[in-house]
Amino acid sequence: MKKIIVAIDGHSSCGKSTMAKDLAKTIGYTYIDSGAMYRAVTLYCLENGLFTGDELDVENLQKEIKDIRISFVKNPETGRSDTYLNGRNVEREIRSMGVADKVSPVAAVGFVREEMVKQQQAMGLEKGIVMDGRDIGTIVFPDAELKIFVTAAPEIRAQRRLEELIAKGENASFEEVLHNLAKRDHIDSTRKDGPLKQAEDAVVLDNSDLTINEQNKKLLELFDTHSC
Ligand code: DC
Numbered sequence: 063m064k065k066i067i068v069a070i071d072g073h074s075s076c077g078k079s080t081m082a083k084d085l086a087k088t089i090g091y092t093y094i095d096s097g098a099m100y101r102a103v104t105l106y107c108l109e110n111g112l113f114t115g116d117e118l119d120v121e122n123l124q125k126e127i128k129d130i131r132i133s134f135v136k137n138p139e140t141g142r143s144d145t146y147l148n149g150r151n152v153e154r155e156i157r158s159m160g161v162a163d164k165v166s167p168v169a170a171v172g173f174v175r176e177e178m179v180k181q182q183q184a185m186g187l188e189k190g191i192v193m194d195g196r197d198i199g200t201i202v203f204p205d206a207e208l209k210i211f212v213t214a215a216p217e218i219r220a221q222r223r224l225e226e227l228i229a230k231g232e233n234a235s236f237e238e239v240l241h242n243l244a245k246r247d248h249i250d251s252t253r254k255d256g257p258l259k260q261a262e263d264a265v266v267l268d269n270s271d272l273t274i275n276e277q278n279k280k281l282l283e284l285f286d287t288h289s290c
Pocket of ligand 1: 166170195
């Protein structure tokens with residue numbers, strides 16, 4: 063069977079990464095979390111004094127962007143890929159509210175996107191990947207054989223995200239999480255470069271009322287019809 067590229071785009075916290083990971087595992091493809099790359103750049107900015115409050119030092123980030131190396135390394139304990147920033151495992155740090163709160167302005171910077179898109183395209187040269195993000199089916203892989211656009215009601219997304227944070231021992235309220243999601247959706251959809259947008263040939267999947275099993279079944283059916 064020929065290898066294809068599966069591009070999964072959609073809003074924040076609608077379960078894209080869970081579905082992308084599950085699908086990749088089932089079909090034996092490599093999963094790539096493009097959001098983790100923008101989160102890692104954001105962590106770099108936070109750790110290197112490139113933020114003053116909400117103000118991002120774009121000039122210095124431009125000088126340093128070439129020194130920011132992001133890679134994914136399989137963790138033998140979990141069987142999943144962890145995100146590395148300049149050789150350091152930052153998988154846990156990049157999922158914090160502190161990073162989530164600052165990632166949208168970083169992901170809106172043109173030269174940051176250019177660099178990340180370049181790295182993502184290189185990861186897809188051999189095909190056989192499932193990549194999730196916001197611009198995968200539109201900008202990164204406009205010729206992907208299967209494109210899925212995922213969405214779910216904002217309150218359902220906020221509740222799922224809150225449960226994730228609580229499970230990790232982070233403190234946050236439902237309102238705070240809902241507000242953060244709404245802010246990110248707005249910035250992601252209205253930015254000039256690589257905005258979150260449904261590709262014309264994407265299949266829409268609203269998973270507000272779907273169980274993970276139902277969703278996985280649907281995805282596998284879509285994969286089977288697009289990969290032969
Ligand atoms: O999917 P996520 O929540 O981990 O993404 C983190 C942020 O990165 C989010 O604000 C959107 C942005 N992002 C992006 O702009 N383009 C992508 N391909 C993936 C994520």
